[in-house]
Structure formats: C-alpha cells, structure tokens
Amino acid sequence: MRLRILFLTLVFPALLSAQNSSLSSNGVLRAAYLSSNPAQAFVDPANGTTRGVVVDLTDALGKRLGVAVRLIPARNPQAVIDAVQAGEADIGYVAYNPERAGPVEFSKPYMLVHQTFVVRDGSVITSVSNLDRMNQKLGATKGDSIALYLARTLKQAELVELADSTSAEAFQSLLEGKLDAIGANRQRLTDAIRTRQGFRVLPDNLYSVEQTIIVGRGKPEGLKALNEFIDEVKRSGVLQTSIERSGVIGIGVAP
Secondary structure: OHHHHHHHHOOOOOOOOHHHHHHOEOOEEEEEEEOOOOOOOEEOOOOOOEEOHHHHHHHHHHHHHOOEEEEEEEOOHHHHHHHHHOOOOOEEEEEOOHHHOOOEEEOOOOEEEEEEEEEEOOOOOOOHHHOOOOOOEEEEEOOOHHHHHHHHHOOOOEEEEEOOOOOHHHHHHHHOOOOOEEEEEHHHHHHHHOOOOOEEEOOOOOEEEEEEEEEEOOOHHHHHHHHHHHHHHHHHOHHHHHHHHHOOOOEEEOO
C-alpha cells in the first residue's frame, strides 16, 4: 500500500506530449503480461490479488499518462506480442530476443531476470558450466527466452523443447533421466520444486534475460515515452523498491 502511495505522489519531471497518447486507448492503458512468470506478476495467496513489478509499473505509467489501466494476462511471450501487434493491448511486457523483433518495437531493458536450471539430487551437474556437454539433454519451454538462447548457443548438449518447463510431465522426465536439466528463471524453478522431492536448483545463473516493454511498430512517440518512463523509475528508486517488495528472487534493475 505504501508503494501505491509513493507511485501516486511521484512527480515526474516533464509532462507527456499529446502524441504520447498512442500508449493508451480511449482513456485506458491495456498492458499484456506473462501470467505464468512470477518475475513479472503473481497472485498473492493471502488475498487473491495480482501483484508484482509489472502491476506496479503499469499503475505508475497509468498515473503518468492520466489514464486507467487494465492488465491482460497472456499464456506465453508470443501471446503478448500477438496482443500488441493486433491492437488488443497497448503495451506488453516481454523479454527482448532477436527472434522476436519485427512486429513490435522494444524499449530499453528495465529489469534483469536470472536464468538457471534444476537437476536431480545426485546429478553430476553442479554448475551451469557443466551443462553444455555431449549426451546431455536440457529441457526448456518452447518459445521462452532460455529456449531461444540455448538454441543459439549450445555446442554439444541437446535442447529439448517442452510445453511447460514446470509441469509434472517435465519433472517426471527429469526424474527418469530422459532429461538431465530443466531451465527457466530462478523464481519459477524454486516454486516448482517446493513441493517436489529429489531435485535441486543450481547455485549459479546461465545468463540474465533483459525485460522490456513493447509497443506496435510505427509508434516512435510511444516508444520514446516508455524509455523516458523507464529512466525515471530506475533513477528514482521506484523500480528497485518494487522489486524488493515483490519478494521475487533472481531479479534486479537493469543497468
């Protein structure tokens, strides 16, 4: 609640021009986000409300624009991109990957999300440096940033694309030795093994995904406004406060 008050009272150094109204539709800022990614947002089990960094940033941007906000949950990154491209959302929260460029424009990064792996207890894999080896199979959700990254960078290990990296089927495959490791962001994997026995999350990170905000192509004014907004919430400390209050592990303010 205190963070909400901070957002309401935050004074930005300049007003947006009329051209930046391209960020909202009929007085509402519609924002698509990944409902399955706790680094963006999650449902608070205490009261059933959705909270997290994406919720805070959207609220803050809505105040800056002087419009109401509406969050649109999406099942995967492509669904976020599709919603923005089709005009069903004004902005979208999604990680930048070169494979996703084209139909949308990406802002500068605002947050980093650390990617790591879960392995079986007793696995010879003790670090991300042990992953890319012959005869090892690494699972990752198809279309996720880590799957795209592995497809570009693996030299010896085999990428196995999964429907859901935290599903019961994926963990059963890991337990049976059909997979040697499963990759995703640190919070998602930590949540996934909380109620499962026989697994551990690696202590280090493979790399960090740059989180960005997207708009449809051909909206330079809107993109400029987003980048100015990101600069301000980073400079003011509002983003850092939001990250800390979220309680999500493995995320940080982008440099």
